[in-house]
Amino acid sequence: MPTPSLQDGINQAGSPINLLWQPDAEPWTPEVVEREYAGWRQEQAAWHDGVALLNLSHHMYDMWIEGPDATRVLADHGVNNFEKFAIGQAKQYVPVTRHGHIVTDGILAREGENKYLLSGIPAAQHWVQYHAAKGGYDVGFATDASSAFRPGGGTPRLFRYQIQGPLAAELVEKTFGVPLPETKFFHSAPVTLDGRTFHALRHGMAGQAGFEFIGPWEHAAYVHEAFLKAGEPLGLIQVGALAYTTPSVESGWIPSPVPAIYSDPDLLEYRKYLPLFGIEGKRPLNGSYFSADIEDYYVSPFELGYGKLIHFGHDFVGRDALLKAKNGPLRxxxxxxxxxxxxxxxxxxxxxxxxxxxxxxxxxxxxxxxxxxxxxxxxxxxxxxxxxxxxxxxxxxxxxxxxxxxxxxxxxxxxxxxxxxxxxxxxxxxxxxxxxxxxxxxxxxxx
Structure with a gap:
């Protein structure tokens, strides 16, 4: 029996809204990590007043994109500036439909001249991979699902630990014995801890100072223990699944906007390509605001605050629509x-x-x-x-x-x-x- 597609689910439900509308839907929290370590209140306080350790290793999808056309396929289907994108830099990747509505965003890191890593919920990965195959781009993909959906279980390919809060720099220096190399925001530098090499990305989630450490899973336990040991005298607090979901509310990032892919006739084949039991078919809608028209839930990247990321100096899907929307009435x-x-x-x-x-x-x-x-x-x-x-x-x-x-x-x-x-x-x-x-x-x- 073939795996049902997103379009199959829409057809059976009668409409995209019928498929997605789920009153009282349980809010998503990250998989695998404990719900609370010290208590959500103390964990939130840690990144405001002290130092916090967040484990991002398990809940994101990773997709490596590599080949001669890697940059071209990403630039053709994303609004970002690829003329200024250094190796070791990361950007918030923003793909949009031909009508200028966001598919969803993800974090895109450039690992080499023709190699990128796209991380986040898999909607952006699906979009890029589908259009690469459809457009005949010379590019290959390797994917590592989140721990809750990894086929056959197993461990992630990468660990991701985030250190943030006013004492983040002090904790990092205590862990490594020296200050980290001076690094621009959203750029990474190689670091070594007792012979183990990985990367430090300059990053923060609630506006606080922070670093994200990313490396091969074989080093995960050692690096984690090193942070805990160095952080003990500083009052380091691990952040659980509940508190983890909240920094975005302070930092202004809106997670998982509705992908604008449910209604365009030109995306019928794309909806047939997507699995029903994926993010596009299973992320619920609920609340006191209701519309029977799924397009009322679509959003513009301008509304999400991504206007500065849009580079009109290259051609990309949705460019003309965004030029028209730029000065229009937007929320x-x-x-x-x-x-x-x-x-x-x-x-x-x-x-x-x-x-x-x-x-x-x-x-x-x-x-x-x-x-x-x-x-x-x-x-x-x-x-x-x-x-x-x-x-x-x-x-x-x-x-x-x-x-x-x-x-x-x-x-x-x-x-x-x-x-x-x-x-x-x-x-x-x-x-x-x-x-x-x-x-x-x-x-x-x-x-």
Whole structure:
């Protein structure tokens, strides 16, 4: 029996929304790592006030792209500037459809003249691999799935450990015995620890100082233990799966936007190529915002804050559409600071709700008028409330603007999108995105 495709799933469900809409869907958290080590509150505090260790080894897909046409296939299907892309540098890779909507993003590292590593959720990898085969590019691929989906189990090819927080540089120097080489943001340098060679990528997740160490899995346990030992006198805290999901809410990165691939007739063959039981068929939609039209969930890279990454100096899929959209009416990315009293009342039933994590699309209203939609919401203990990364109409994006978030789960088809379902409202205040000041200033300038 053939493996069902994404298009098979859409056909059987009757529409993309029927396939994806799942009220009360459990939010994703990383696989394999413990949910909490010291407690999510202490773990969040560690990257604000001390130093934190995050294990990124298990939940991302890696795809190596190598061959004479490696740069060409990536440039033809991504908005990025490949004329300025040094070996050892990483970029946020942004592929878009012909209509200028994002497929999803990923982290692309250049490992050689004709070799790249694309990491993240596999939607961008699927897009590149499909178009490489369809376009006859001279390029090969090697893929390592996440630990939850690796065929036959086994171990990852790479370890990834991130060190971040105000004491990150001190911990790294204690571990290696010397300061790391001066490295630009999102560039990597080779490092050696007791004869074991791997790479250090200058990186941070919540606007704090940080490094990401990447190397062969055979060195994983040794490197991990070395960080723990060196970090003990500094109060190093390991970050579990719950807290791991939250730095993006502070740093302004919106994870897993809906891939804009479900409705274009020209992408029918692509939907037949994709497996139903993959990220495109199984990442659920839910929340108080509902539309029967999947295109209402598509987003522009401009809305996600990726405008500076778009290099119009080369031809790529979606270029003409992005040129038209550049000066058009687009939503702004903001951070909503939810009223802590309302959070306790609505989410906690009058008590502290504890850890809150939601990828639901919740309605954001001014009065009773829809003005935006949340993309990810999470408790940020150092802030004392829930923050929500949100796309909102430009006229309501001014910091200090008061809005309300409709907190609930629309049942889906059969009930009108604007139906009054009696959902409670949470007052919220618009603030910039990224919310973290360092991420908004120094971090962004370095990038």
């Amino acid at each position: 702004n990315k903001v951070t909503l600071v939810l009223n802590p009293d309302d959070v306790r009342t609505v989410i906690g039933g009058g008590e502290d709700p504890g850890f809150v994590l939601s990828y639901a699309r919740h309605r954001v209203e001014n009065g009773s008028v829809l003005v935006g939609v949340t993309m990810q919401s999470a408790s940020i203990d150092p802030v004392g409330t829930v923050l929500a990364q949100t796309l909102i109409d430009a006229e309501h994006a001014v910091p200090g603007t008061e809005v309300t978030v409709v907190w609930g789960e629309h049942p889906g088809l059969g009930t009108g999108p604007e139906a009054d379902l009696g959902f409670p409202r949470i007052r919220a205040t618009v603030q910039p995105s990224p919310f973290n000041e360092h991420a908004r200033t120094l971090y962004r300038r370095e990038h």
